[in-house]
Structure formats: structure tokens, C-alpha cells
Amino acid sequence: MIWLIDLIVLIFVIFSAIAAISVKDLLSTAILFGAYSFLMCLLWAVMGAVDVAFTEASVGAGVSTVFFVAAVFNTTRRTKD
Amino acid sequence: MTDFFIVVMAKYNYWLYIILMMIGLYAMIAKNNLMKKLVGMNIFQTAIILFYISIGYKIDATIPIIENAHGGGHGAGPLVIHAADYINPLPHVLMLTAIVVSVATFGVAMALAIKVYQRYQTLEEDELRMHIREK
Amino acid sequence: MTPTNYPALLVLAPLVAAIVCSCASWLRKTLCYPIALVGLVVSFFSSTVLLSRIIATGEEITYYMAGWSPPFGIEYRIDLLNSVVLVAVTAIALINLLASHQEVLRDAEEKSGTFYAVYLLFITGLIGVVATGDLFNLYVLLEITSLTSYALIAMGDPDRSPMASLNYVFIGVIGASFYLLGVGYIYIMTGSLNMMDVATLLPPLHGSTAVLVAFLFCMIGVWIKMALFPMHTWLPNAYAYAPIAAARAIAPLMTKVMVYVMIRLMVTVFGYDYIFKALHLSSSVVWLAAIAIVAGGILALGQRDLKKMAAYIIVSEIGYMVGGAWLGNNTGMTGSILHIINDAIMTFALFLAMGNIAFRTKNLRFENLSGLFAKMPWSMAGFALAGLSIIGVPPTCGFFSKWYLVMGGLEAGAYHFVAALIFSSLVCAILFFRVFEICFFESAPGDAAAHDHQGHHHAEVAIEEAPVSSLISLGVVSLLVILVGVYSGTIVQTIIVPFLG
Amino acid sequence: MKKTALLIVCLCGGLLLSATADFPDWGYPSSPASTHLSNHYIEKSMEETNVPNLVTAVLADYRGFDTMFETAVVFCAGLACLLLLRNSNHKKDRFYRHVPTGVILRFNKNSTREPGGREFENMDAHWVPDDLIIMTVCRILIPFIQIYALYVVAHGDFSPGGGFQGGVIFGSSLILLAISYNLRTALKRTTEKVLGIFSAVGVLLYVGIGLLCMVLGGNFLDYGKLVKVLPVDPGHIRALGMLGVEIGVGITVMAVMVVIYVNLASKGQHDEGL
Numbered sequence: 001m002i003w004l005i006d007l008i009v010l011i012f013v014i015f016s017a018i019a020a021i022s023v024k025d026l027l028s029t030a031i032l033f034g035a036y037s038f039l040m041c042l043l044w045a046v047m048g049a050v051d052v053a054f055t056e057a058s059v060g061a062g063v064s065t066v067f068f069v070a071a072v073f074n075t076t077r078r079t080k081d
Numbered sequence: 082m083t084d085f086f087i088v089v090m091a092k093y094n095y096w097l098y099i100i101l102m103m104i105g106l107y108a109m110i111a112k113n114n115l116m117k118k119l120v121g122m123n124i125f126q127t128a129i130i131l132f133y134i135s136i137g138y139k140i141d142a143t144i145p146i147i148e149n150a151h152g153g154g155h156g157a158g159p160l161v162i163h164a165a166d167y168i169n170p171l172p173h174v175l176m177l178t179a180i181v182v183s184v185a186t187f188g189v190a191m192a193l194a195i196k197v198y199q200r201y202q203t204l205e206e207d208e209l210r211m212h213i214r215e216k
Numbered sequence: 217m218t219p220t221n222y223p224a225l226l227v228l229a230p231l232v233a234a235i236v237c238s239c240a241s242w243l244r245k246t247l248c249y250p251i252a253l254v255g256l257v258v259s260f261f262s263s264t265v266l267l268s269r270i271i272a273t274g275e276e277i278t279y280y281m282a283g284w285s286p287p288f289g290i291e292y293r294i295d296l297l298n299s300v301v302l303v304a305v306t307a308i309a310l311i312n313l314l315a316s317h318q319e320v321l322r323d324a325e326e327k328s329g330t331f332y333a334v335y336l337l338f339i340t341g342l343i344g345v346v347a348t349g350d351l352f353n354l355y356v357l358l359e360i361t362s363l364t365s366y367a368l369i370a371m372g373d374p375d376r377s378p379m380a381s382l383n384y385v386f387i388g389v390i391g392a393s394f395y396l397l398g399v400g401y402i403y404i405m406t407g408s409l410n411m412m413d414v415a416t417l418l419p420p421l422h423g424s425t426a427v428l429v430a431f432l433f434c435m436i437g438v439w440i441k442m443a444l445f446p447m448h449t450w451l452p453n454a455y456a457y458a459p460i461a462a463a464r465a466i467a468p469l470m471t472k473v474m475v476y477v478m479i480r481l482m483v484t485v486f487g488y489d490y491i492f493k494a495l496h497l498s499s500s501v502v503w504l505a506a507i508a509i510v511a512g513g514i515l516a517l518g519q520r521d522l523k524k525m526a527a528y529i530i531v532s533e534i535g536y537m538v539g540g541a542w543l544g545n546n547t548g549m550t551g552s553i554l555h556i557i558n559d560a561i562m563t564f565a566l567f568l569a570m571g572n573i574a575f576r577t578k579n580l581r582f583e584n585l586s587g588l589f590a591k592m593p594w595s596m597a598g599f600a601l602a603g604l605s606i607i608g609v610p611p612t613c614g615f616f617s618k619w620y621l622v623m624g625g626l627e628a629g630a631y632h633f634v635a636a637l638i639f640s641s642l643v644c645a646i647l648f649f650r651v652f653e654i655c656f657f658e659s660a661p662g663d664a665a666a667h668d669h670q671g672h673h674h675a676e677v678a679i680e681e682a683p684v685s686s687l688i689s690l691g692v693v694s695l696l697v698i699l700v701g702v703y704s705g706t707i708v709q710t711i712i713v714p715f716l717g
Numbered sequence: 718m719k720k721t722a723l724l725i726v727c728l729c730g731g732l733l734l735s736a737t738a739d740f741p742d743w744g745y746p747s748s749p750a751s752t753h754l755s756n757h758y759i760e761k762s763m764e765e766t767n768v769p770n771l772v773t774a775v776l777a778d779y780r781g782f783d784t785m786f787e788t789a790v791v792f793c794a795g796l797a798c799l800l801l802l803r804n805s806n807h808k809k810d811r812f813y814r815h816v817p818t819g820v821i822l823r824f825n826k827n828s829t830r831e832p833g834g835r836e837f838e839n840m841d842a843h844w845v846p847d848d849l850i851i852m853t854v855c856r857i858l859i860p861f862i863q864i865y866a867l868y869v870v871a872h873g874d875f876s877p878g879g880g881f882q883g884g885v886i887f888g889s890s891l892i893l894l895a896i897s898y899n900l901r902t903a904l905k906r907t908t909e910k911v912l913g914i915f916s917a918v919g920v921l922l923y924v925g926i927g928l929l930c931m932v933l934g935g936n937f938l939d940y941g942k943l944v945k946v947l948p949v950d951p952g953h954i955r956a957l958g959m960l961g962v963e964i965g966v967g968i969t970v971m972a973v974m975v976v977i978y979v980n981l982a983s984k985g986q987h988d989e990g991l
Contacts, residue, residue, distance in 0.1 A: 002140075003090065003744075010097045017101055017124050021108045026116050033120055040127055048168040049134045050144045050877040051772040052176050056127075058885045059184050063974055064123065066892060070982040070991055071191040072116065075198040079114040080205050091742030096734065103730045109386055111722035122389050129393055129400065136404045139751055140744040145771040146876060147763055162760050165746050169755035170771040172403075174780055175352050177772070178787045179396065181881055181970075182359045185794035188977040189363060190385045192801045193370055195984055196378040209379060224937040231789060232924055238796060239917045242910050281782040283939035288757055290782045330800045337793050344786065356786045360793060367797035378801075397733075404740060407753030417753075429736035 006046050013039045026077045030068040037061030094135040102128035115194050115204040119187065126183040130176045137172035145170040222262040223279035223292040226302065227344050229258035230309075234336035241329020248329040249317055252336055256313055259343060260306040267299040271710055278349070286349075287413045293349035296715035297483075297553065300707070301346050301476050304557050305469055307696075308564050309339040315568055315689035316461035318682075319575065323459060324371065331371070335465065338364035342473050351399045351409045351485070354477065355392065358441070362388045365470060368462035369454050380453035387440060387450045395437030401430030402485075411485050418486065422494045431495070434481055442474035442534055445508030452515075452527040460571040463523065468564035471530060472556045475537045479553065482541060483716075492544045499630075505539030506636035508532065513643035522570055522580035525647060526563070529606060532640050533559050539633050540621045548624025550712045554704060555617035561700055562605045562614055565693045569599035572682035572690060585651065586658035592681055596655055598690040603648035605697050608641050613701035620708075766955040768874045776879065777959035781938045785927065788880075788920050788966050795916045795973035802985035809988075812840040839901075841989040847898070855897035862890035870967040874956055880966025884919075887967065888974030895975075900983055900990025909979070909987065912972045919969025926961050 016039055020032035037060040045053040105128055108121025145168050198204055201212050233255020240247040266277060276295035280286065294302070313335070320328045341360035348354050366388070370381035403409060405426050406417035421427045443451040451471075455463050482491055492498055512532025519525040537559070540552030570580060572595035577584045589596045605612035618637060625634040681687060700707070741748030758775050768774040776784055808826040815822065816836045824830060870883030895903035927938040935942035940958025944951050982990040 003093075007093065010094070014097065014101055014104070017104050020120055020124070021104065021112065021117060026114075029116065029120060033123070036124070037127075040131070043131070044134055047134055047138050048142070048144050049137070049173045049176070050146075051770075051879065051882075052130070052134060052173050052180065054877045054882050055177055055180050055885075056130075058882050058889070059180055060127070062889055063885055063892075063978075064184055064187055066889070066896075066978060067188055067191050067981055068116075068119075070978060071195055073991055074195050074981070074984050075116070075204055079117060081113040081117070091745075092737055092740065094743045095737040095740055099730055099733045099737070102733070103726045106390070106729060107722055107726045109390065110725060111719045115382065118386060122386065126389070126393055129396055132397070133400055133403075135743055136400070136748075136750050137755075138744045139746045142746070144877075145759070147769045147771065162763060164752075164756040164759040167759045167771065169751045170758055170775050171409075171755055172750075173772045174775045174783075177776060177881060178352075178356055178783055181787050182356065182790050185363060185790050186359070186385065186389060188794050188981070189366055189797045189801075190382065191981055192798045192977075193366070193378050193382045193385065195981065196370065196374075196801060197382060199984065200374060200378065213376065213379065221931055221937070224931065228924060228928070228937070232921075232928075235792070235917045235921045235924065238792075239914055239921075242913045280936055281938055282778060283936045283941065284779055287754060289779050326805070327800055327803070330796055334793065334796050334800055337789060337796070340789070350783075352780075353783055353786070356783055356790065360786060360790055363790060363793050363797060367793075367800050370801055401736060404748070404750050407749035407751070407755075409754075417749075424739040426736040426739035429732055432732065 002046065006043065009039060009043045009046060013043055024079055026072045026079055027069065029079075030065055030072060033068060034061050034065035037064065094138075095132070098128055098132045098135065101131065104128075113206045115197065115206065119190050119194065122190070123183060123187055126179065126186075130179050130183075133172040133176050133179070137169035139165065139168050142166050142168045144168060145173065220277075220279070222266050223277060223294055223347060224281070226259050226262045226266070226306075226347060227292075227340060229262070230255045230336045230340040230343065234333045234340060237329060237336060238333035241333065245326075245329050248332045252313055252332040253310075255336055256306065256310040256339065259339075260303075260310050263299065263302040263306045263343075266294050267303050270294065270296060270299050274714070286410050287408050290353050291349045291410060291412075292347050293412065294347060296711050297479070298346045298476065300553075300557060300711050301473070302343060304560050305339070305342050305346060305473065308468055308560060309342075309465065311689045311693060312461075312465045312564070312568075315571065315686045316464065317685055319459075319461045319571065319686075323461075331368075331461075334364050334367050335462070338368065338465065342469055345473055346476060349411050351402065351411060351414065355396050355399060358392050358395065361470065361473075362392060362441075365454075365462075365466050368466065369458040371462065372457045372459045376453065377457040377459075380450070380457045384450045384454045387447070391437045391440030391447075393437070394433045394440065398430045398432075398434030398437060401426055401433065405430065411480070414485055415487060418490065422490055428495065431486055431491075435478065438474055438478045438481065439538070442471045442478070442538075443531055444534055444538055445504065445511050445531065448508075448512075448531045448534075451531060452524050455527040455530070456521060456523040460567070460574050464564065464567040464571050467526070467530060467567050468560045468562075471534055472537075472560045475534065475541070475552070475556055478538070479541050479549070479556075483549075498542045498544050501542040502539050502628075502630050502633050505535045505542065506630075506632045508535030508538070509636040509640045513640045513647075516647055517643060520582050522573075522582070522585070522651065525651075526566055526570065529566075529644065529647070530563060532643075533563070533606075536618070536621055536637065536640075539630075539636075540624060543624045543628040543630055543633070545624055545627050546713075546716050547620055547627055549716055550708055551617050551620030551622075551624050553712050553715075554620055554708060557707070558605075558613040558617045558700060558704070561693065561696055562602055562612075565598060565602035565690070565697050566606065568686070568690045568693055569595050569602055572686050573599070575682040575686065576680050582651070582654055585654050588655040589652075591679060593679065594687050595682055595690065598694045600648075600652060601694045601697060603644075603651070605701070607644045607648060611701055612697050613704060616701055616704035766959070767952050768956050768959060770874055770876060770879075772877075773873050773879050773959060773963070777962050778938075778940065778955055781927075781959075781962065784880075784962070784966065785920075785923050785938070788923055788969050791970055791973050792916055792920045795976045798977045798980040799913070802980040803987075804985050805987075809986075813837045814840055839899075841899075851897050855893055859890045859894055862893070863887055866890065866967075866971075870963055871960070873963050874959065880963035881970055883963075884967035884970025885974055887971040888978075891971070891975045892978045895978065895982070895990050900979065900987065903975075903990070904979065904987055907975060909976075912976050912979075916969050916972035916976060919965045919967070919972065922965030922968065923962050926958060926965070930958075 016036040041057040105125030279292040281290040344357035440447045516528035605614040608615045608618040762774040811824045866887035869878040873879030933942040940955045
């Protein structure tokens with residue numbers, strides 16, 4: 001039964017990865033990037049890696065998204081591709 | 082049909098991690114905006130972390146924390162721990178390191194992107210190449 | 217402090233020095249340089265003690281971190297190969313620190329404490345990569361060296377160095393992650409991370425494609441980090457636009473340590489019989505190395521900037537070492553290992569001399585170099601000696617390692633590799649004599665007016681040399697270039713031949 | 718450019734997919750990875766280190782050397798951001814508005830005087846009116862985040878948590894202060910000098926515990942030797958050594974996260990943040 005949840009979350013992760021890359025505005029990329037990290041954290045919690053999930057939630061999703069937004073704030077939101 | 086289903090059941094995790102890694106690699110190489118390349122870099126690194134975690138997984142085993150450690154410690158003599166019902170802790174330790182390393186690299190790359198923007202007022206690869214060629 | 221703690225002391229001295237240095241940069245800035253000096257002297261001393269002890273006793277020194285026995289804990293295994301490379305790395309780090317003291321004070325005055333701390337962390341990472349016996353520990357130390365080199369390179373000239381460093385970040389991360397993936401594939405097939413343990417577990421798995429892919433990805437990752445030809449695009453910009461004090465430490469050490477990692481993976485982890493018998497890669501890799509040598513030489517011909525030219529020479533030198541290691545016979549591998557040491561010293565001497573020149577002239581483009589022999593005789597003498605050593609003129613060390621490589625190539629029947637070696641020597645000769653001709657014969661623009669009507673000029677050009685500390689270090693390294701060349705016979709007999717056994 | 722990228726990606730992907738044929742099945746209990754080393758870690762670590770959370774036991778004790786270099790990586794990221802972005806000599810004119818009368822004062826570049834009193838409002842380039850609700854909620858929330866972070870660091874031995882997670886949570890509470898108020902109040906609360914020294918002190922604590930074990934005769938980071946110094950029964954000495962190391966990691970990670978945020982948000986001038 002566990003593999004079903006694992007498969008669904010994995011597919012969500014791949015969709016959010018593709019979305020985070022192909023969206024045009026950088027701030028929405030930041031949000032999708034945060035969503036991608038939180039889905040990864042969920043995936044690892046499902047697979048039993050609780051310490052890694054905790055770290056990914058706080059370090060990967062929390063702080064990386066703040067750095068990304070701070071950097072986008074100091075550069076441009078506009079991307080060509 | 083059923084053996085194909087068994088094979089898929091056994092290996093789908095490794096196939097999907099490879100797809101995720103290739104998305105990150107493609108974004109790192111093909112994307113024009115530096116920030117998009119950085120997102121691709123982070124996806125590429127987290128995909129490898131996903132591979133390590135899926136190595137350590139054991140079916141119907143609990144998380145690597147021994148619960149009745151203190152209760153059983155003195156009472157029922159030496160605690161017998163079977164390795165099969167706990168998940169392999171080693172990949173988790175390795176990946177704690179890899180996550181922190183990827184965030185550190187992400188932070189430094191952000192600082193470099195801001196320095197590039199301060200100098201050229203753009204983050205697009207082709208505009209940057211044009212500026213550099215002019216000089 | 218039992219004397220057997222030297223392997224740990226080796227890595228901890230620069231790490232503690234880096235931490236105390238960054239503390240001192242906030243409290244009292246003048247203390248930073250002496251702390252950095254003490255850290256590197258201690259690590260240089262412990263690496264020489266280790267080398268002498270291993271040569272005396274003959275067997276390798278192992279050190280269990282945290283007291284756990286190898287497959288469970290992390291183990292440092294110092295044998296003949298990495299003790300020699302350790303001595304070279306710590307010696308070059310120490311001399312570079314002495315030479316770049318004036319430069320750092322002049323360029324990045326208020327950030328000198330942080331610069332020394334990042335430089336010391338870079339050296340800690342390098343020493344750790346060379347000394348470690350654990351595959352994943354090697355990845356973490358690889359990340360420290362890359363992270364510090366991204367920061368050091370981006371401190372160069374404000375127009376081009378951030379962009380060059382960012383390209384280096386992307387390609388460096390791909391390289392390090394491919395190495396991590398290779399280690400992951402080894403871990404899933406064998407279940408262990410310790411090099412010796414993996415070496416015992418691999419033989420029964422020689423047939424499986426997963427071990428082949430693990431080997432390929434480890435190699436591709438290491439080749440990307442060492443800038444082998446098709447993956448070298450980041451190196452010329454990164455080294456050319458880096459500040460000279462940092463380029464002087466990164467250029468001779470980073471790529472050579474990655475060649476050491478490749479040889480360690482080939483000799484210790486996967487073993488000879490797997491690579492040369494089970495796989496049929498070695499001939500194609502030797503072709504790749506030959507192409508790298510030729511391409512590096514040709515690209516260097518087209519450069520108008522001394523640092524870019526030196527960077528492309530490094531790309532072709534990498535081809536020497538990779539080709540030598542993959543020839544498959546002992547002489548080729550001996551030449552490759554000897555070339556690691558020789559090339560580190562030669563490249564360091566070359567970059568030291570260029571640093572002295574850059575201290576005085578605006579930049580290192582060929583137009584500004586005219587008349588330099590008169591103006592800076594000592595630095596140009598060091599530059600000439602380094603150039604001759606790269607070409608491979610007998611007394612200097614470059615000749616001897618090239619000799620072993622050519623003999624190995626002939627023995628293995630790889631004539632394309634030997635032809636590439638000779639072609640590259642000729643190209644290096646053209647490159648350096650072109651620079652000597654500009655520096656010696658063309659008169660400096662300033663005293664062109666001093667030409668009297670007979671056409672030869674008597675102007676007594678004022679000698680403006682680089683600071684004394686840089687000159688002394690250049691002198692020491694030039695002496696080293698000749699000494700290592702003369703004693704390369706003893707180096708090979710006492711260290712490399714017993715290692716290859 | 719896109720064609721070569723696609724080619725490289727397909728080549729790597731194909732190579733990797735070809736290798737998965739030899740992999741043991743996902744979650745197969747007796748695959749080599751789950752039997753060679755992990756059995757020792759799972760069965761023996763309770764006797765040797767007396768720490769229920771196996772991941773923390775392996776992280777801080779068996780492979781404690783890795784974690785030390787990981788803390789060095791975090792410390793190095795902080796130094797790199799300081800080295801690259803920080804330029805303290807970039808002075809700009811500063812504008813203040815006198816709230817009651819609406820008069821705007823201009824302080825030129827090199828004067829360091831600040832108008833005191835509450836009625837002066839700083840007018841930054843990206844000036845955002847201070848939102849009362851956010852400020853009060855964050856002022857209430859931040860202490861509890863910090864207590865939770867200390868709890869995460871402390872209970873790393875018994876349940877998921879430890880130095881990194883606790884350090885990041887503590888750091889993000891300071892970043893929350895910088896976002897809800899403005900960067901200057903956050904920098905007044907934790908000055909750049911304190912952050913620089915704290916990021917160094919954390920790694921120094923980690924290496925110091927290791928060197929202490931070396932001085933007491935064991936190998937580097939061998940916590941068993943600490944029993945000569947600390948009055949603790951030998952069974953729990955390793956758990957105590959790990960706690961000391963986790964605290965060192967927490968301090969470094971907290972300080973470095975704030976240093977990186979402050980430099981990224983204000984482009985190194987430490988005046989106007991997000």
C-alpha cells in the first residue's frame with residue numbers, strides 16, 4: 001500500500017519540477033520551488049527518512065526559498081525563456 | 082502481465098528518480114536565465130538525494146529510531162534488536178550532509194548571480210555574452 | 217598527544233587556523249596572517265614526518281576517526297602515493313601564503329582576514345581529499361574545495377570573474393554530483409563506503425552493468441572536475457580572471473589533486489584487472505588524452521593573454537597525466553604519478569612568476585610585457601626556468617616525467633599518444649619563446665625615446681621588482697624545480713615503484 | 718544549445734537506466750546495502766552509544782568526521798557570502814521624514830548622524846509601511862520559534878532533529894525578525910560582528926571536542942575518552958559528546974543562515990533588506 005502513496009507523491013514531484021522550470025515569472029518559480037521542496041520532504045517522510053525530511057523541510061524548503069526570493073528581489077523578476 | 086507488474090513494482094522508484102535528475106540536468110544546461118539554471122541545479126542535487134534514500138528503504142520496516150530504548154534497557158534484560166524491522170540509517174546520514182551542501186552551494190551561487198546582475202543589469206545568458214563580447 | 221595522531225593533525229591544523237583566523241578578522245586583524253602561517257607550517261611538518269616514517273617502515277599508516285574500525289567508521293589511510301602528494305600540496309600552500317601576503321594587503325585590505333580563512337579552508341579540503349580513505353568523505357571534502365574556489369575565483373576583476381565563477385559553479389556541481397552518483401551506485405551494489413572494503417567486495421560483481429556505470433560516472437565526475445579536454449570550458453576563464461594570489465593556489469593544486477583521485481580510484485578501489493581486462497575503455501581514453509594534449513596546445517597558441525595561455529597549457533598537461541595513467545603499464549603510471557608532482561611544482565613556479573609580473577604591470581596581455589627582462593630580471597628568470605621545465609628541458613623536472621610518459625607510450629604501443637606528447641613539447645617551445653622574444657628584445661615603451669641615433673639604446677632601465685617575499689618564494693620554487701628534476705630517479709625508486717609494486 | 722543539452726541528457730539518462738537492471742528490488746530487505754554495514758549500525762549502536770535515534774548516532778559518532786566537514790562547508794558558505802557581497806564603504810544619501818510635519822530631511826553620504834526620537838521615519842528605496850499586525854504577531858511568535866529550535870537541537874538523540882535542523886529554525890526566527898521589522902532592527906539585535914564570531918565559535922566547539930578527545934589519549938572525536946574529564950558514567954558519555962557536537966553545529970548553522978540572508982537581501986550594504 002505504501003508504494004501507491006509513494007508513486008503519487010513522486011509524480012507530483014516531477015510535475016512541480018517541470019512547472020518550476022518552465023514558468024516565466026521568477027517569483028512564481030520561487031513559490032513552485034518551495035512547493036517542490038515540500039513535496040520532496042513529504043516523499044522522504046513516506047519512505048521512512050524522517051530526519052532527512054525534517055532537514056529538507058527546514059533547510060531545503062524554508063531557507064532556500066527565502067534566499068531565492070531575496071535574490072530575485074535584488075535582481076529582475078523578468079525572464080525571457 | 083503479472084511479472085511485468087512485479088518488475089515495475091520493484092524498479093519504478095529508480096526510473097522516476099532518473100527522470101527527475103534529467104529534468105534538472107536539462108534545465109541547468111539549456112535554460113537561458115541564470116536563476117532558472119540554479120533551480121535546475123537544486124533539482125539535480127535533490128534527485129540524487131532521492132536515489133540514496135530509496136536505497137535505504139526496507140519494506141514493512143519502521144523509522145530508524147529504537148522506541149522502547151529506555152523502558153527495555155534495564156527491565157527485560159538486553160534489548161534484542163532485529164535489523165530487518167528498522168530502515169537502513171546510513172543513507173539518511175549521507176543525505177543530511179548532501180542537503181546542507183546543496184543549500185550552501187545554492188547560497189554562494191545566489192551571491193554570484195547578484196554580483197553579475199550588479200555589473201551587467203541582466204541575468205540572461207545571451208545578453209551577458211553580448212555584453213562581454215562588446216568589451 | 218601520541219605521535220600517531222599526525223594524519224588527524226595534518227587536516228586539523230589548517231581547519232583550526234581557518235576558524236581562528238576568521239575570529240581574529242573580527243577582533244584583531246593583524247593576527248590573521250601569523251595564524252595562517254602557523255596552521256600551514258604544522259600541516260607541512262606533519263606531512264613530511266608521515267612521508268619519512270612511511271619510507272622508513274615501508275607499510276602504510278591508518279588512522280581510525282572516532283576510534284571505530286574501518287568499514288563502520290571513517291579511516292584515513294596514508295600510503296606512499298598520497299604522502300608524496302600531501303607533501304607537495306602542503307609545501308605549495310605554505311610558499312604561496314608567504315608569496316601572496318603583500319598582494320592581499322594591497323588588493324583586499326579590509327577583507328584580508330576572510331580571504332586567509334577561505335584560503336586555509338581550500339587547503340584543508342585539498343589535504344583531506346588526498347588523505348581520506350572513505351568515498352563519501354572524499355565527496356564532502358571535494359565540496360569544500362569547490363565552494364572555496366568559487367569564492368576565491370569570484371574575487372578577481374569585477375567585469376568577468378563573477379560570470380566565470382558562476383560557469384565554474386554549474387559545471388563543478390555537475391562533476392561533483394556525478395561522482396556522488398557513482399559512489400551511490402557502488403554503495404547500492406556493495407553496501408560499503410570504505411575504499412579498501414569496496415575493493416574486496418567488487419571482484420565478484422565485475423560482470424554487472426551497475427558497477428560499470430558506477431565506474432563510468434565516478435570517472436566522468438572526476439574528469440569534469442579536472443577539466444579534461446571536452447569538459448574544460450570553465451577552466452581558462454576561471455583561472456584567467458581570478459585574483460593572482462588565488463589563481464596561484466588553485467591552478468597548480470586543484471587539477472592535480474583530481475588526477476590523484478582518479479589514480480586512487482583506478483589503483484585502489486576498482487583495481488587494475490577490472491579496468492584493463494574486464495573493460496575495453498583504456499584505448500579510447502588514451503585517444504581522448506591525446507586529443508586533449510593537442511587541443512590544449514593549439515588553443516594556447518591563439519591567446520594574447522599570459523594567464524589564458526597558462527590555463528590552456530594546464531588543460532594539455534591534464535592530458536599527459538590521464539593518458540599516462542590509462543596506458544596500462546607500470547612505466548606509464550609511474551610517469552603519470554611523477555607528473556602530478558612535477559606539474560604541480562612547474563605550474564606553481566609559472567604562476568608565481570606571473571604573479572610577480574602582474575604586481576608591477578597593468579595586466580598580463582602581451583602588449584604590456586615588452587622589455588620585462590630588463591625591468592624585472594629575477595621574476596623573468598623564474599618565468600624562463602618554469603617555461604623551460606614545461607617544455608621539458610633536461611635538468612628541470614618536466615623532462616623526466618615526460619620521459620617516463622613517452623617510454624610508457626612506446627611500451628604500450630600508443631604511438632598517437634607519444635606523437636601528441638612530442639607535438640605538445642614543440643607547441644610549448646613556440647609559446648614560451650614567443651613570450652621571451654617579446655620580453656627580451658622589444659624595448660619597453662617608456663624608454664623607446666632613449667634610442668640614440670646609432671639605433672642601440674643605453675637607457676639604464678630602473679629595476680622595479682616584485683616585493684622581496686615573492687622573489688624569495690620564486691627563488692625557492694625555481695630551486696625546487698631543478699632539485700626535483702635531478703632527484704627524480706630517487707623519487708621514482710623509493711616512492712613510486714614500491715607503491716606500484 | 719538546446720540540441721546538445723537534449724543529447725547529453727538522453728545519453729546520461731540511457732546510461733543510468735541501463736544500470737537499473739542490476740539493482741536489487743526497491744525495499745528488498747536483504748539487498749547488499751541493507752545487510753553489509755547497516756546491520757551493525759542498527760544492532761550495535763544501542764549498546765555502544767546508548768542513543769535511540771540511529772541517524773544521530775551514525776551522524777555524530779560513527780561518521781562524526783563527515784559532519785565536522787559538513788559544518789565547515791556551512792561555515793565556508795558564510796565566509797564566501799561575506800567575501801563576495803559585503804562592501805562596507807558603499808555610502809548613500811539617507812532620507813528621513815518627520816511624521817508630524819511631513820518635512821523630509823536629507824543626510825549626505827558621509828555623515829553618520831541619525832535623527833533620534835520616534836517621529837522620524839526612514840525612507841528607504843523600497844520603503845514599505847510598517848504593518849502593525851505583522852509586527853506584533855511576529856514579535857509574539859519569534860521567542861516560541863527560538864524555544865522550539867532549542868528543543869529540536871536538544872532532543873536530537875531521541876527523536877528526529879539535531880544540530881542542523883535546530884540551527885536553521887533558530888536562524889529563520891532571526892530572518893523572520895529581519896523581514897517583519899526591517900533589516901536595521903535585526904542587525905541592531907544581532908550585529909554582524911556577533912554573527913561572524915558565532916559562526917566561527919560553533920565549528921571551533923566541534924573541533925575542540927574532537928581535539929579534547931585527542932589530548933586525552935584517544936583518536937580524534939573518540940567521545941569515550943571524555944569520561945576522564947566529565948563526571949558521567951561511561952554508558953552515557955558518547956550521548957553527551959554527541960550533544961556537545963550538535964550544539965556546536967546548531968550555533969554555526971544559525972549564524973551562517975542569518976549572514977547569508979543579510980548579505981543576499983541587502984546586496985552587502987546592510988541597510989535596506991527585503
